Amino acid sequence: MESNSNSPDPQIFDSLRLELRRGCLIVAVLAQLRAEHYGYTLRKALADQGLAIEESTLYPLLRRLETQKLLTSQWREEDKRNKRFYKLSPEGETILTQLLTELNSINQSVNTILQNSTSEAIS
Amino acid sequence: MNPTQPTTDLLDRYLQAIGEYLPTATRDDVLAELRANLQAQLDDRSEELNRPLTDPEVAAILQQHGRPIVVAARYLPQQSLIGPAIFPYYLMTLRKAIPFALIIFFLARASNLLFVHTLPDLTAGIAQGLAHLIPDLLIFVAWVTIAFAIAEYVYNRNQSKPFRLTWDPTKLPAIKPQFKGKSRAARIADLVFHCLWLLYVLAIPTHLYLILGPSELYFRQFSVTFAPIWNTFYIVLIVFLVFQLATKFLALNPTFDHWKSPLDLLTKVFGISTTAVLVCSKTYFVATSASTNQAVLANVNHWVNFSFRIVLAITVIDLLVESWKLLRPSLRIQSLVF
Numbered sequence: 513m514e515s516n517s518n519s520p521d522p523q524i525f526d527s528l529r530l531e532l533r534r535g536c537l538i539v540a541v542l543a544q545l546r547a548e549h550y551g552y553t554l555r556k557a558l559a560d561q562g563l564a565i566e567e568s569t570l571y572p573l574l575r576r577l578e579t580q581k582l583l584t585s586q587w588r589e590e591d592k593r594n595k596r597f598y599k600l601s602p603e604g605e606t607i608l609t610q611l612l613t614e615l616n617s618i619n620q621s622v623n624t625i626l627q628n629s630t631s632e633a634i635s
Numbered sequence: 636m637n638p639t640q641p642t643t644d645l646l647d648r649y650l651q652a653i654g655e656y657l658p659t660a661t662r663d664d665v666l667a668e669l670r671a672n673l674q675a676q677l678d679d680r681s682e683e684l685n686r687p688l689t690d691p692e693v694a695a696i697l698q699q700h701g702r703p704i705v706v707a708a709r710y711l712p713q714q715s716l717i718g719p720a721i722f723p724y725y726l727m728t729l730r731k732a733i734p735f736a737l738i739i740f741f742l743a744r745a746s747n748l749l750f751v752h753t754l755p756d757l758t759a760g761i762a763q764g765l766a767h768l769i770p771d772l773l774i775f776v777a778w779v780t781i782a783f784a785i786a787e788y789v790y791n792r793n794q795s796k797p798f799r800l801t802w803d804p805t806k807l808p809a810i811k812p813q814f815k816g817k818s819r820a821a822r823i824a825d826l827v828f829h830c831l832w833l834l835y836v837l838a839i840p841t842h843l844y845l846i847l848g849p850s851e852l853y854f855r856q857f858s859v860t861f862a863p864i865w866n867t868f869y870i871v872l873i874v875f876l877v878f879q880l881a882t883k884f885l886a887l888n889p890t891f892d893h894w895k896s897p898l899d900l901l902t903k904v905f906g907i908s909t910t911a912v913l914v915c916s917k918t919y920f921v922a923t924s925a926s927t928n929q930a931v932l933a934n935v936n937h938w939v940n941f942s943f944r945i946v947l948a949i950t951v952i953d954l955l956v957e958s959w960k961l962l963r964p965s966l967r968i969q970s971l972v973f
Contacts, residue, residue: 551668552675568701571672572709575665587667595671 537565539615541573542600542608545583550595574598582607645690646673649697656707665710673700716784718791725783729776734959736775740768741955745948819887826883833876840869858924859932864916871909878905896961903954910950913943 540563544554551571558565577583582604585596600608650666650673657665676696681688688696700706717725744764817825839846847854854860882898885891913919919939922932 550675551672552679555672556679566701567672567676568706568709571669575710593671593674594667595675596668 537563539608539611541577542582542604542611545598545600548597548599550597554598645693645697646670646677649703652703653707656704657710661710716780717787721783721787721790729779732779736772737955738952740771741952745951822887826887829880829883833880836872836876858922858927859920860923862916862918862921864913864919868909868912871912875905875909878902900954900957900961903950903957907947907950907954910943910947914940914947
């Protein structure tokens with residue numbers, strides 16, 4: 513049976529979506545950690561703003577970003593429980609600024625390309 | 636609201652399972668952080684429901700969090716035996732080197748078969764040789780992998796200029812000329828010459844001088860003649876030549892071109908089978924009278940057999956090379972995306 517060429521494999525979309533999100537998630541995490549959070553509240557805060565992220569991805573990511581000195585962390589008691597709170601470090605702030613510039617530049621370029629391609633298609 | 640005892644028990648067991656896969660240095664720290672996060676999540680859920688969580692509800696949250704080994708793996712440093720910077724070179728080396736490794740393997744095995752061991756059964760010898768193919772190939776791949784794993788290690792230690800291989804676009808090879816198939820005239824000539832060749836072979840039994848020439852007289856003088864194996868060989872040869880004739884006739888049609896390579900391979904296999912028929916036999920000439928020198932005859936038979944073994948080895952290698960050329964495009968990895 514001949515397959516419909518207009519319906520690509522959904523796995524392709526999932527894989528591309530994952531690639532697209534990967535870099536953006538790091539930017540979102542860094543931006544959200546301008547205010548102090550521990551893992552669970554950070555995840556909730558991101559999810560509340562429409563950026564759901566799996567725990568198993570987020571928690572190791574926090575430690576990796578801390579190893580890269582983009583975050584600082586400290587253990588502190590809250591609600592009678594010890595929690596590890598993360599915050600953006602000065603180095604992290606610098607990197608975040610650079611990443612945001614890059615992200616905006618990409619966004620602008622993509623928008624321009626989309627506008628041009630749409631107007632070319634109409635004409 | 637605090638979770639009940641069974642809830643804590645399940646969480647403890649989950650964290651213990653994760654801890655088994657974590658390195659000692661960071662285990663306690665990671666588990667403490669995971670405990671705090673999961674506990675907060677469980678408490679949140681409990682508050683939402685306004686009651687303590689049941690074991691199945693806790694199990695569902697932990698299940699969603701992930702299998703212990705997978706969760707632990709994400710806390711381990713990202714490691715790869717051969718990373719994306721080195722991997723294309725590794726893949727290319729394997730692709731280029733494996734054909735040579737195969738040729739060396741078959742040469743070594745063929746020499747062993749033909750010159751060292753005089754196996755009574757050639758088929759058993761070939762089967763024995765082929766049985767070593769996969770293990771030997773795996774050993775070769777393992778050594779290449781080890782070499783590249785070392786290169787990866789060194790690369791990671793010195794992530795700097797020496798490993799950034801430079802290249803010059805002006806040194807790229809010139810464009811290869813496009814292969815053009817045989818012209819129609821060449822195909823017709825090929826067919827005509829093959830017909831003549833077939834007629835010549837068909838005439839040999841009744842006109843022996845066509846193949847022996849003046850040496851026919853020596854055959855009579857030394858009282859020797861062809862052994863019965865040649866009758867079998869002759870029948871196989873005729874079938875082979877008729878098969879070739881059919882392929883050459885089909886080749887007159889240009890649409891047949893995409894079948895040419897597989898049929899050429901099949902022809903080679905047929906040719907090897909024909910040679911194998913001769914190799915299996917040890918007697919090619921027999922005496923026609925008691926006065927024939929048996930020692931000389933045995934010597935002649937031995938060297939004729941030796942010659943056929945060499946021919947067999949060469950044709951087998953040729954078949955392997957041609958098979959590789961035919962199969963290589965379909966084995967080629969379509970893309971490398973990192």
